[in-house]
Amino acid sequence: MKIPCGFLLLFLISSQTSLAQKVQWRGPDRSGIFPETELLDEWPSAGPELILKVDSLGTGYSSPVLSEGIIYITGKKGEDDYLNAIDPEGNVLYSVKFGKSWERSYPDARSTPTIEKNRIYVISGSGEVACLNKPDGRIIWRVFAHKKYRGEIHRWGVAESPLIVDDKVIYTNGGEVSSVIALDKMTGDEAWKTRAVGGARTYVSPVLYENGQVRQIIASTSENVIGINPEDGNISWTYHYLPDDPELVRRAGISTNSAIIKGNEIFISKGYDQYGVMLQVSEDGNSVTEKWRTEVLDTHHGHYVNVGNFIYGSTWINNSKGNWACINWDTGEPLYEHEWITKGPIAYADGKLYCCEERTGNIALVNATPEKFDIISTFKIKHGSGPHWAHPYISDGKLLIRHGEVLMVFNIKS
Numbered sequence: 001m002k003i004p005c006g007f008l009l010l011f012l013i014s015s016q017t018s019l020a021q022k023v024q025w026r027g028p029d030r031s032g033i034f035p036e037t038e039l040l041d042e043w044p045s046a047g048p049e050l051i052l053k054v055d056s057l058g059t060g061y062s063s064p065v066l067s068e069g070i071i072y073i074t075g076k077k078g079e080d081d082y083l084n085a086i087d088p089e090g091n092v093l094y095s096v097k098f099g100k101s102w103e104r105s106y107p108d109a110r111s112t113p114t115i116e117k118n119r120i121y122v123i124s125g126s127g128e129v130a131c132l133n134k135p136d137g138r139i140i141w142r143v144f145a146h147k148k149y150r151g152e153i154h155r156w157g158v159a160e161s162p163l164i165v166d167d168k169v170i171y172t173n174g175g176e177v178s179s180v181i182a183l184d185k186m187t188g189d190e191a192w193k194t195r196a197v198g199g200a201r202t203y204v205s206p207v208l209y210e211n212g213q214v215r216q217i218i219a220s221t222s223e224n225v226i227g228i229n230p231e232d233g234n235i236s237w238t239y240h241y242l243p244d245d246p247e248l249v250r251r252a253g254i255s256t257n258s259a260i261i262k263g264n265e266i267f268i269s270k271g272y273d274q275y276g277v278m279l280q281v282s283e284d285g286n287s288v289t290e291k292w293r294t295e296v297l298d299t300h301h302g303h304y305v306n307v308g309n310f311i312y313g314s315t316w317i318n319n320s321k322g323n324w325a326c327i328n329w330d331t332g333e334p335l336y337e338h339e340w341i342t343k344g345p346i347a348y349a350d351g352k353l354y355c356c357e358e359r360t361g362n363i364a365l366v367n368a369t370p371e372k373f374d375i376i377s378t379f380k381i382k383h384g385s386g387p388h389w390a391h392p393y394i395s396d397g398k399l400l401i402r403h404g405e406v407l408m409v410f411n412i413k414s
Contacts, residue, residue: 023067025112025161026347026391030207031260032305034349034394038414041352043365047379048399052409054090058082059386059405060109062161066395067115067134073407074109074122076101081109081124083132086407096137099124099144102157108386108404110159110203121162121169121185127151129162129171129183141188149173149181149193152200154222159203159256165217165230167191172219174201180219180228192233199223202255203301211264214285218259218266225259225268227285237287243274256301260311262329265291271300271316278332292332297325301389302345302358307368310335312353314343324355326370338373340364345391352376354392354399361388361403383408 026032040048058075065072070093071086081101085093101107102125111123118134127146132139146153152175163170168182168191178193199221206219209227216236217228225239241255259268266288269276276298278291297304297313300322304313309329314322315337322343326335344358353366361381367374381388384403393400397413 022164023065023115024164025063025065025114025205026258026303027394030163030205030258032303032347032391033307034347036349036394036397039350039352039397040365040412040414041376043377043379043412047363047377048410048412050408051398051411052088052090052407053383054086054092054407055405057084057092057405057407058109060402061106061159061387061389062109062402063112063391063393064400064402064407065113065115065393066398066400069396071400071407071409072113072115072120073402074111074113075405076107076109076125079103081111081122083113083120083122083137085137094137096132096139098122098130098132098139098142099128100126102126104157106156110157112161114162114164116164116185119185121164123158123160123162123171125157125159127153127158129169129188131169131185131188143183143188145171145173145181145183149175150177151175154200154202154254156203158201160201161205163206163208163217165208168230170206170217170219172201172204172206172221174199174221179221179224179226180206180217180233182230182233194226194228194233194235197221197224197226197235197238204255205258207258207261209259209261209266209281211281212283214281216281216285218261220255220268222255225266225279227281227288236285237281239279239288241268241270241277257299257303260304260306262306265329267304267306267311267329269294269297269299269304269313271298273316274298276332278329294327294332294334296334296337297327300343302343302356303391305346305348305353307348307353310370312348312368313346314355316343320359324373326373328370335370336372340373340375344388347392347394349394354394356388356392356401358388363392363401381408
């Protein structure tokens with residue numbers, strides 16, 4: 001059969017673009033928005049079909065990712081963090097130790113793999129950045145960044161999923177040497193390090209801001225949000241992100257949510273009754289200003305998503321309780337706050353919100369509408385142990401859920 005040259009060229013370009021795309025935590029751009037279509041509009045009463053369950057991966061709060069049919073997920077076994085590769089039948093292709101786990105409170109694996117072409121990047125709970133060969137799990141390079149750069153770790157260790165920008169791997173260091181480090185993604189050698197802006201490392205995974213000619217890495221310490229030039233590590237701006245109430249300052253370092261971005265605006269929230277804030281980046285990228293604050297969407301660690309002109313997520317009432325809310329992107333005006341079991345992770349795909357409450361493992365399919373928290377279907381996770389903190393991952397018509405030592409894959413294709 002003859003294939004027209006134009007079609008063949010389009011196919012080749014599309015294939016190359018797909019191969020170059022990164023597979024990472026919370027979707028292609030870390031926003032919690034997954035570009036899936038033709039998904040179920042509602043679920044059976046017992047939930048979508050469970051097509052795969054894999055046990056004994058090691059404990060963790062990190063998310064699975066799916067790349068070319070293979071699932072990659074980290075887990076803590078003994079005192080170390082491992083990277084597991086699992087085929088569509090549930091066979092473990094390899095399980096490779098890549099670094100030391102966090103040893104104290106909540107020590108389970110918490111770094112989601114970032115995949116670019118044939119390389120996988122992960123960070124251990126103790127601050128070791130590693131690059132592994134995707135086909136066989138062989139370690140290509142490993143840098144104990146926390147030790148090398150004398151980082152300042154907060155109470156629960158390192159919970160960062162590595163960001164790849166151009167030829168660099170980004171690692172948040174904190175402390176007095178440097179706030180953020182960039183390593184050469186091919187060798188692990190230092191590419192640059194920022195100056196120290198103040199504050200320990202938090203639990204925030206950095207994201208990439210791109211608007212017009214301005215490109216910046218948006219990272220956080222316990223005291224500041226930072227805009228960084230990815231070419232040389234120069235800091236373009238800082239936003240001092242501490243609560244006004246002195247009673248809340250002790251909680252200020254417990255920041256877990258990455259920024260979400262639209263145009264020249266950045267929203268970020270910290271939980272613990274601290275305000276969420278919308279920042280506007282100047283046209284030249286050298287400064288930011290506050291647009292508004294919200295006392296409603298003080299998300300704990302489930303993150304939030306931007307759909308249309310609205311932000312959806314859960315609130316913090318206390319460590320075991322929160323509601324689900326929607327606010328206006330332009331003004332911060334609250335549009336609803338709804339009580340449904342408790343707070344937790346959120347994702348979006350094909351017109352629907354996927355809301356995962358963290359206490360008992362119920363997952364809700366919710367219409368993404370600002371009028372109300374409009375639940376369509378729910379089901380409950382029945383396998384695994386511990387809190388339901390891992391973020392859901394959606395790809396190839398599948399919903400991937402991790403609970404403790406168990407991975408589950410559900411068919412949500414319509």
